[in-house]
Amino acid sequence: MSKLSYISPEGLRIDGRRANELRRINVEMGVFNRADGSAYYEQGNTKIIAAVYGPREISVSGKGVFDRAIVKCEFSTSSFSTTERKPQQKTKGDRVTTEIANLVKQAFESTIQTHLYPRSQINIYLQVLQSDGGLKAAAINASTLALIDAGISMKDFVCACSTSCIDGIAVLDLNNIEERSGGPDCLLSIQPQLGGVISLNMDSKVPQDLFESVLELGEKGCKKIFLILSDYVKRYSSNLISNQIKN
Amino acid sequence: MDNNNNLNNISIEIFSPQKRLPLKHTSLPSINSGNKIKQESNLKSEEDGDDTNNKDMVMLNVDEIKGEEYDDNELFQSKRLVIPGQTISREGEYLKGHGTFNNGNSLVASVCGTLDKVDRLISVKALKSRYHGEVGDIIVGRITEITSKRWKVDVNSRLDYILMLSAINLPGGIQRRRTSADELQMRSFFVENDLVYAEVQMVMGDGSVAIHTRNQKYGKLQNGHFTKVIPSLIKRSKQHFYNLECGVDVILGINGYIWIADSEQQRNQQQFIQKHEKEPSFDPSIPLIIPDQIKTISKESRDRIARVKNSISLLEKGFLLIHQKSIMNVYKLSLKMNLQSKDLLHPQYIKQILTVLSTALYNNDDDDDDDDENGQ
Numbered sequence: 001m002s003k004l005s006y007i008s009p010e011g012l013r014i015d016g017r018r019a020n021e022l023r024r025i026n027v028e029m030g031v032f033n034r035a036d037g038s039a040y041y042e043q044g045n046t047k048i049i050a051a052v053y054g055p056r057e058i059s060v061s062g063k064g065v066f067d068r069a070i071v072k073c074e075f076s077t078s079s080f081s082t083t084e085r086k087p088q089q090k091t092k093g094d095r096v097t098t099e100i101a102n103l104v105k106q107a108f109e110s111t112i113q114t115h116l117y118p119r120s121q122i123n124i125y126l127q128v129l130q131s132d133g134g135l136k137a138a139a140i141n142a143s144t145l146a147l148i149d150a151g152i153s154m155k156d157f158v159c160a161c162s163t164s165c166i167d168g169i170a171v172l173d174l175n176n177i178e179e180r181s182g183g184p185d186c187l188l189s190i191q192p193q194l195g196g197v198i199s200l201n202m203d204s205k206v207p208q209d210l211f212e213s214v215l216e217l218g219e220k221g222c223k224k225i226f227l228i229l230s231d232y233v234k235r236y237s238s239n240l241i242s243n244q245i246k247n
Numbered sequence: 248m249d250n251n252n253n254l255n256n257i258s259i260e261i262f263s264p265q266k267r268l269p270l271k272h273t274s275l276p277s278i279n280s281g282n283k284i285k286q287e288s289n290l291k292s293e294e295d296g297d298d299t300n301n302k303d304m305v306m307l308n309v310d311e312i313k314g315e316e317y318d319d320n321e322l323f324q325s326k327r328l329v330i331p332g333q334t335i336s337r338e339g340e341y342l343k344g345h346g347t348f349n350n351g352n353s354l355v356a357s358v359c360g361t362l363d364k365v366d367r368l369i370s371v372k373a374l375k376s377r378y379h380g381e382v383g384d385i386i387v388g389r390i391t392e393i394t395s396k397r398w399k400v401d402v403n404s405r406l407d408y409i410l411m412l413s414a415i416n417l418p419g420g421i422q423r424r425r426t427s428a429d430e431l432q433m434r435s436f437f438v439e440n441d442l443v444y445a446e447v448q449m450v451m452g453d454g455s456v457a458i459h460t461r462n463q464k465y466g467k468l469q470n471g472h473f474t475k476v477i478p479s480l481i482k483r484s485k486q487h488f489y490n491l492e493c494g495v496d497v498i499l500g501i502n503g504y505i506w507i508a509d510s511e512q513q514r515n516q517q518q519f520i521q522k523h524e525k526e527p528s529f530d531p532s533i534p535l536i537i538p539d540q541i542k543t544i545s546k547e548s549r550d551r552i553a554r555v556k557n558s559i560s561l562l563e564k565g566f567l568l569i570h571q572k573s574i575m576n577v578y579k580l581s582l583k584m585n586l587q588s589k590d591l592l593h594p595q596y597i598k599q600i601l602t603v604l605s606t607a608l609y610n611n612d613d614d615d616d617d618d619d620e621n622g623q
Contacts, residue, residue: 030375036375036376036377037375054377054405055377055405056377056405057391057399057401057405057406057407069405113348113357117405118453118454119406119454120405120406148330148331148358148359149375150375150376151358151359151360151373151374151375151376151377152358152376153331153346153348153357153358154331154332154357154358155331155332155348155350155355155357156331156332156355157330157331157332191332192332193332193333193334193355194332194350194355230330233330233359234323234328234330237328237330237359237360237374238322238323238328240374240566241322241328241361241374241566243565243566243567243601243605244566244567244568
C-alpha cells in the first residue's frame with residue numbers, strides 16, 4: 001500500500017484546491033415552515049440542515065434555570081450520508097455525535113444572550129444529509145444561520161472552520177479523505193465581528209513551529225466564511241422586507 | 248486504500264495547473280471594472296506561488312465577487328437593516344433598546360432586523376421572532392396544561408401564559424366567588440388543546456404573563472379553522488376581530504395565532520350556548536355538547552374559509568402585513584383570477600399575486616375600519 005500523496009508537487013490537493021482554499025459554500029435560510037428558524041448549509045459535498053425551536057417553555061419541568069435560557073442541541077447523521085449505509089440506530093448517540101452536539105451547545109451558550117430568555121429553552125436540531133468532512137464546522141455555521149433566522153439575540157455570528165497540517169503545510173477546510181490523513185484536525189470557531197475565539201479544538205498535537213500558521217489560516221478561513229454568511233443574511237433579510245417597504 | 252490512490256491520480260490529471268487557470272477564469276461571473284483589477288491581482292498571486300500569499304484564498308473564491316454587490320445594498324448602507332454583531336454607533340451617544348447591547352463604548356445589534364430610532368433610544372426589531380406580550384394585547388392561545396387554579400396557555404411566546412381561574416367568565420355569566428367546587432371542575436371550562444380568545448391582563452415582575460377572558464367576546468373557540476403566522480406580520484390595532492364581507496369571521500391574534508370561522512355558524516352557536524346557559528336546569532359541571540345541526544357549515548362557507556386561510560398563508564409567504572384589507576385584497580384578486588381556493592398556494596400563483604399586489608396601488612394604511620365589532 002503506497003502512501004497517498006495529499007498535496008501534489010504543483011501544490012494542489014486531492015480535490016484540486018490549493019492549501020488555503022475553502023470549498024464552495026452554499027446556504028439558504030428559512031427552509032422549514034414549522035420551526036422558528038432554520039437553515040441549509042452546504043460546504044463542498046458536506047450538506048447539513050439546522051432547525052431551531054424556541055425560546056420556548058421548558059419541556060421537562062424543573063429543569064429550567066431562573067435567570068437564563070438553556071440551550072439544547074441534538075446532532076444526527078442520516079443513514080445515507082456516508083459512502084457506507086449506516087443502520088438508523090447508530091446515527092444518534094454515539095461518541096462523535098454527542099461530541100459535536102456538545103460543541104455546538106457550548107459555542108452558542110456563550111454567544112446567545114441567554115439572560116434575555118429566563119426559564120425557557122432553545123433547541124437546535126442538526127441533521128447531516130451528506131458527510132464529506134468538516135462536520136463540526138458545518139454544524140456550527142448552520143446553527144448560526146438558523147438562530148439568526150429565529151430572531152434570537154446573539155452577540156455575534158459564530159463562524160467555524162477546520163484546519164490541519166499535512167506534510168508540513170497548513171491546510172484549510174479538510175474534506176473526508178484529508179481528514180483521514182492522520183494529521184491534526186484543528187477546529188477554530190470565532191466571533192468574527194467582536195473578535196473573540198469561541199473554541200479551539202485539536203484532535204492531536206500540532207507541531208509548535210506550524211501552530212501559528214495553522215491558527216492564522218483558520219482565522220482567515222473563518223472570516224471568509226463570515227463574509228459569505230453575512231452576505232447571504234443581508235440578501236435574505238432585505239429580500240423579505242422589500243415587499244413591506246414598497247408598500 | 249487502492250481506491251484513494253485512484254482518486255489521487257484522477258485529480259492530478261484533471262486539475263493540472265495549466266488546465267486549471269482557464270477553467271477558473273471562465274467560470275467567473277460577468278465582472279465590472281472594479282472587480283477586474285482584483286481578477287488581475289488574482290492572476291498575479293497565482294503566478295507568485297501557492298501558499299505564500301494567503302490573500303489569494305480570498306480572491307480565488309468566486310463568492311467574494313458576488314458578495315461585494317450585496318455590500319452595496321442600500322438598506323444595509325443606510326443602516327435600516329442590521330445583522331447581529333454589527334456596530335451601530337461607537338460614541339455611546341445612543342441609548343440601548345431591545346435587540347442591542349453595549350460592547351465597551353459601542354452599541355451593537357444582537358438580532359437581524361430593522362433599526363428603530365426614537366430620539367436617542369435605538370432598538371432593533373427582528374424580522375421573525377417569538378411573540379412578546381404587552382398589557383391589552385388580544386391573543387389566541389391553546390391550553391397546554393391544567394394546574395391548581397390556573398391553565399397554562401401556549402401563545403407562541405417564550406413561556407406559556409397563565410390563565411387564572413379567577414380571570415375567566417363562568418358560564419352563564421354568573422358573578423360570584425370561585426369556590427373549591429369550581430377548582431375541581433376546571434376541565435369543564437377549558438381542557439387541554441382548547442383554543443381560547445383572550446387578552447393580556449398583566450405582565451408580572453418575573454416575566455410571566457397573566458391573561459384573562461373576562462368579556463363576553465372572549466372565551467373558548469370552537470368549530471373553525473386555526474392557523475399560525477409570523478407574529479411580526481400582525482400589527483397592533485384597535486381591532487383584531489373582523490367580520491369579513493365574505494361571511495367569514497377572522498381573529499388575528501397579535502401573537503400570530505389566527506382563528507377563522509363561518510360568521511353565521513358562529514352566531515348560531517353563540518345563541519345556542521347562551522340559551523342553554525339561561526335554562527333553569529343548567530349545570531356548569533356537565534360539558535355542553537353542541538348538536539350537529541348547529542355545527543354544520545355549508546360547503547360554500549368551507550370553501551370561503553379555505554380561501555381566507557390560503558390568502559393569509561400567501562401574505563405570510565410574501566412577508567406582507569396581515570390585516571383586514573390585505574386579506575381581502577388577496578381574496579378578491581384570487582376570485583378575479585378565477586383560482587380555486589386550493590390552488591392559491593401554488594408557487595406560480597403566489598408569485599403572480601404578489602407581483603400584482605406590489606404593483607397595484609393598494610392602500611395598506613391602517614385607516615379606520617368601518618366594520619363594527621358585532622358577533623361573539
